[in-house]
Amino acid sequence: MSTPPRGRLADAYDLVIFDLDGVIYLSDKAVAGAVEAVQRLHDQGRSIAYATNNASRRAAEVADLLTGLGVPAAADEVLTSAAAAARRLGDRLDPGARVLVVGAEALRQEVVEAGLTPVGSADDQPVAVVQGYGRDVGWVILAEAALAVRAGALWIATNTDRTLPSPRGPLPGNGSLVAVLRTALDREPDEVIGKPQPVLFEEAVKRDAADRPIVVGDRLDTDIEGAVGAGLDSLLVLTGVSQPKDLIAAPPHQRPTYVARDLAGLFDDVATLAITGNGETGWRISEGRLDGHGDPIAALRTIAAAAWDGTDVSALSGATDEAAKALRALGL
Missing domain, CATH: 3.40.50.1000 (HAD superfamily/HAD-like)
Structure with missing residues (x-):
């Protein structure tokens, strides 16, 4: 991207491409907050697509499942690896x-x-x-x-x-x-055919003639790797497969642009979701210790940024009780 976006994340993009399993639902149950987040995007007139590697349902069946869970969806918004x-x-x-x-x-x-x-x-x-x-x-x-x-x-x-x-x-x-x-x-x-190959993303972008799409997924090795390969920005949510330790260890071709706990992050400020270094999130790392205060996910962004820059965070400890608590919350 040439110019970093500003404001709320959802407002910075003209198409949101969602993965399904681990993002919108787990098995046949909605992920907490997913229904509200997607409904909010629909209410704002945002373009949405669902791109799933799961080949066990056709697009109309996926749309019916989503609708049954309370997530507004139409068959022409769903792209499946089976159909592709x-x-x-x-x-x-x-x-x-x-x-x-x-x-x-x-x-x-x-x-x-x-x-x-x-x-x-x-x-x-x-x-x-x-x-x-x-x-x-x-x-x-x-x-x-x-x-x-x-x-x-x-x-x-x-x-x-x-x-x-x-x-x-x-x-x-x-x-x-x-x-x-x-x-x-x-x-x-x-x-x-499916992610991380670009086919589903290319179909979604072409269908909506999108200029600034973003991919939202829970897997580094499919959703995020696919977005990186397609040259698209991406948001990793921690409601499915990939977890904090996976993000920290992610190779360059699997690194998301943003990370959030769940889909509520779509309505947070872009600057707070970006994976940035010391001091920019309220947290900092010095001499193998995490210090600061705030949301543990903000601490994760700082830790990931440090790891990607070559800092050894394998034995990271908390400089304060709050920092130690944040590390435990992240499973680190």
Whole structure:
């Protein structure tokens, strides 16, 4: 970005692109404050998009789920890796081409929508395999996929998220299932569609003709890495997978522009959300000790900035009781 934005974060951007799992909901329950934050954006006439790697629901189903949770959403605001993968196959293959589908019913329906023929066995001689998350994916269909790929079928993965956030903790995601085939085949998929690849973000920006979009996500390795790769600003919220220790250790290609506890941060001042150094957040680091006062998330911004500048914060201690309490709140 050429000029740093000012004022409230949401006011500085013309499109907010939300991840879903871990940002808007966990499983089928809304994240605290998410409904109110999205409703507030809608009331202000802000453009919104939802970009999800989860391939187990179609856009209309996602919109229905969001609406049921109290989050205003329309199907044309939702971009899924399942739909994007099916469109990619539709562009590459002849009409009616046979595609072995590994995943949920939603992915199969997207393949049909793309003018292709879904099959479930390598014996059907599919010309491609598309693999997405599905709760019922098991050994039988994975074995069929391995046989098809070995026979020369194109292998497309909707995403490679290792885990899915849930109220009970991280659960195996599509990346874990892709790893089964990667191990069996000793090779990578021919193409991965979802984040951190830029496809979903590019579709969202093009749809809204946005000049200044921002990505909001909970994962450094998909949402934030994808935003960095696409040249977009990003906000990491700590309601899902990535946590303070992950932010501090983030490599350059996974570093967000801003960090907030949750989506309420969209309505905070940009300057308070930026990851900045000593003294600018009310906190400072000196000789391996954190000192200052205020919100622990503000302390996290200072710690992350110091770590990214090369300061060793691995044994950081609190100079005061308040600082020690902030470190404990951050799990550091």
